[in-house]
Amino acid sequence: MSVAGQMERNLPPGFEDLEPFVARWAGETTAERMVTRCEADMEDIQVFYDAMLSRGEDAMNLISQHPLTDLPPDVANLAKLLLALAQASIAVELHGQPRAPEAPYPNSIRLTRGPHPYG
Amino acid sequence: MTAVEQKFMGRGSLTEGFGLSTEPLPLEPYYSREFFELEQKMIFRRAWLYVCRAEELPEPGNFVVKSIHGTGVEALITHTKAGRIQAFYNSCPHRGSIVVKESAGKASRFSCPYHRWTFENTGDLVGVPDEENFFPSMDKKNCGLAKIATDVWEGWVFINLAAEPEVGLEEYLGPAKGYLGGILYRGAHNPVVYTAVLDANWKTASDAFIESYHIPHIHKKTIGTTFASRLNPYSRLIGARPLGTHRTISLFGNPEYTIDPRNRVEALGSMGQEGKSVIAADVSEEATRFRAHPAINPDRSEHWSMDINQIFPHLHIDTGPGSFWTHQFWPIDEKTCFYEVRFYIDEATSIQDRFLQELFICRVGEVVLEDLANLRFTQRGIENSGKGVMHLQDSEVAIRHALTQVIKWTRAQTVKEALA
Numbered sequence: 001m002s003v004a005g006q007m008e009r010n011l012p013p014g015f016e017d018l019e020p021f022v023a024r025w026a027g028e029t030t031a032e033r034m035v036t037r038c039e040a041d042m043e044d045i046q047v048f049y050d051a052m053l054s055r056g057e058d059a060m061n062l063i064s065q066h067p068l069t070d071l072p073p074d075v076a077n078l079a080k081l082l083l084a085l086a087q088a089s090i091a092v093e094l095h096g097q098p099r100a101p102e103a104p105y106p107n108s109i110r111l112t113r114g115p116h117p118y119g
Numbered sequence: 120m121t122a123v124e125q126k127f128m129g130r131g132s133l134t135e136g137f138g139l140s141t142e143p144l145p146l147e148p149y150y151s152r153e154f155f156e157l158e159q160k161m162i163f164r165r166a167w168l169y170v171c172r173a174e175e176l177p178e179p180g181n182f183v184v185k186s187i188h189g190t191g192v193e194a195l196i197t198h199t200k201a202g203r204i205q206a207f208y209n210s211c212p213h214r215g216s217i218v219v220k221e222s223a224g225k226a227s228r229f230s231c232p233y234h235r236w237t238f239e240n241t242g243d244l245v246g247v248p249d250e251e252n253f254f255p256s257m258d259k260k261n262c263g264l265a266k267i268a269t270d271v272w273e274g275w276v277f278i279n280l281a282a283e284p285e286v287g288l289e290e291y292l293g294p295a296k297g298y299l300g301g302i303l304y305r306g307a308h309n310p311v312v313y314t315a316v317l318d319a320n321w322k323t324a325s326d327a328f329i330e331s332y333h334i335p336h337i338h339k340k341t342i343g344t345t346f347a348s349r350l351n352p353y354s355r356l357i358g359a360r361p362l363g364t365h366r367t368i369s370l371f372g373n374p375e376y377t378i379d380p381r382n383r384v385e386a387l388g389s390m391g392q393e394g395k396s397v398i399a400a401d402v403s404e405e406a407t408r409f410r411a412h413p414a415i416n417p418d419r420s421e422h423w424s425m426d427i428n429q430i431f432p433h434l435h436i437d438t439g440p441g442s443f444w445t446h447q448f449w450p451i452d453e454k455t456c457f458y459e460v461r462f463y464i465d466e467a468t469s470i471q472d473r474f475l476q477e478l479f480i481c482r483v484g485e486v487v488l489e490d491l492a493n494l495r496f497t498q499r500g501i502e503n504s505g506k507g508v509m510h511l512q513d514s515e516v517a518i519r520h521a522l523t524q525v526i527k528w529t530r531a532q533t534v535k536e537a538l539a
Binding site for chain 1: 309310311312313314315316317340341381382383384385387464466467468469470471473474476477478480481482484485487488489491492
């Protein structure tokens with residue numbers, strides 16, 4: 001929070017509704033976003049999933065207006081949030097819970113090199 | 120009934136085509152300490168071992184360090200000024216210390232952190248602090264980094280831990296060389312890498328990736344509908360052939376695959392792009408050229424999803440509709456292995472493509488996790504089976520051939536005999 005209780009602006013104008021998710025979900029790498037999903041409560045994942053999915057098309061359209069490897073900081077945050085939706089979908093659409101049932105966590109799987117950028 | 124439907128009924132003839140026996144096979148190689156030690160000596164210290172793609176060392180000066188797990192060897196692999204890719208033992212000839220601690224980088228010289236002996240990336244010793252206090256037996260010419268036999272075939276870098284390999288790499292690759300030769304390895308410079316330590320013998324793990332019989336059950340939610348359908352409910356192979364000590368198989372693909380409407384995130388990724396999904400074939404010219412290679416979908420089947428080319432002992436080169444990926448299974452001990460999967464992809468140029476990549480990578484992570492979880496149970500059962508043998512069906516022919524080759528290598532007096 002900045003002065004006068006105003007929310008700091010981390011996302012492009014028009015995406016204020018997603019501001020509350022930036023700190024937690026806009027992780028720098030795929031591996032970080034995976035940890036976020038694995039360690040979040042299902043309710044929190046669902047809230048993020050619903051909010052981000054409803055703005056998914058708008059986000060995609062806005063990000064498309066910039067070169068992918070040279071996004072301005074606010075657009076980059078939006079891109080990372082959008083990418084986090086892929087993680088959220090694993091919980092919501094695949095498992096119905098944050099992590100795979102019967103699989104150990106933490107475990108030895110490491111994503112040592114993700115896709116570029118923000119991977 | 121069509122010819123294709125016929126293929127998925129009754130008993131197949133792939134095993135017969137390999138010229139293999141159909142008897143049960145022993146489980147002992149999957150858990151015995153004695154057998155593990157035999158493998159280390161007769162296979163991992165005699166066979167050519169794949170370590171990395173040449174694209175990991177794009178320019179002179181680049182180096183990588185790769186652990187050859189079960190052997191304890193750390194291979195320092197360099198790209199020299201003369202353009203050669205060469206592996207060395209990452210150990211200082213002075214008193215044995217590890218020389219390079221980084222896993223990759225760029226340097227024309229390496230200095231041992233212990234006493235600052237300095238080496239060129241050709242392995243030559245060029246600097247010894249207080250050299251005059253050494254004795255004449257320390258000849259700098261003989262005190263370079265110890266070389267490991269290294270050869271490169273179409274970008275695949277192999278090493279051989281034998282002091283003098285009995286056969287060269289080309290002879291070792293045998294029929295696999297002609298069969299796979301000339302493939303255009305798309306995205307080879309741009310891998311996405313997952314690693315894991317698996318609680319399973321390296322063969323237990325490798326076997327799980329050369330049969331699709333388990334896919335409809337173990338990966339029901341993640342990829343089950345991609346590899347099976349009403350036509351082929353048990354995901355039988357569509358083809359398989361031996362390539363000397365190596366082998367290749369082709370997997371069935373469900374042509375009816377469509378995005379499940381519940382997968383709203385995938386639908387978002389394919390927004391406005393006809394035919395785009397996490398698994399949809401790439402229609403670019405490069406992808407078309409890649410697919411035109413005779414080893415990719417070798418039976419030219421309309422029900423094809425991917426090929427698995429197993430290069431002995433521990434590498435799988437998998438090819439799909441638009442790309443390739445690799446699995447490596449390094450033995451650590453008789454019941455643990457180090458697993459590494461590398462997906463080679465094009466660099467995304469649009470957020471949509473990047474988003475689909477992210478979804479793909481997330482799902483793959485879940486598939487690896489399913490295998491990691493399942494393999495613990497497989498290994499535990501294997502170690503105490505009460506029967507000591509396993510029964511393989513026709514579509515598990517690659518497992519049968521792989522184990523037969525492993526046993527053959529452990530018994531062969533010479534590499535030529537093992538390859539015969």
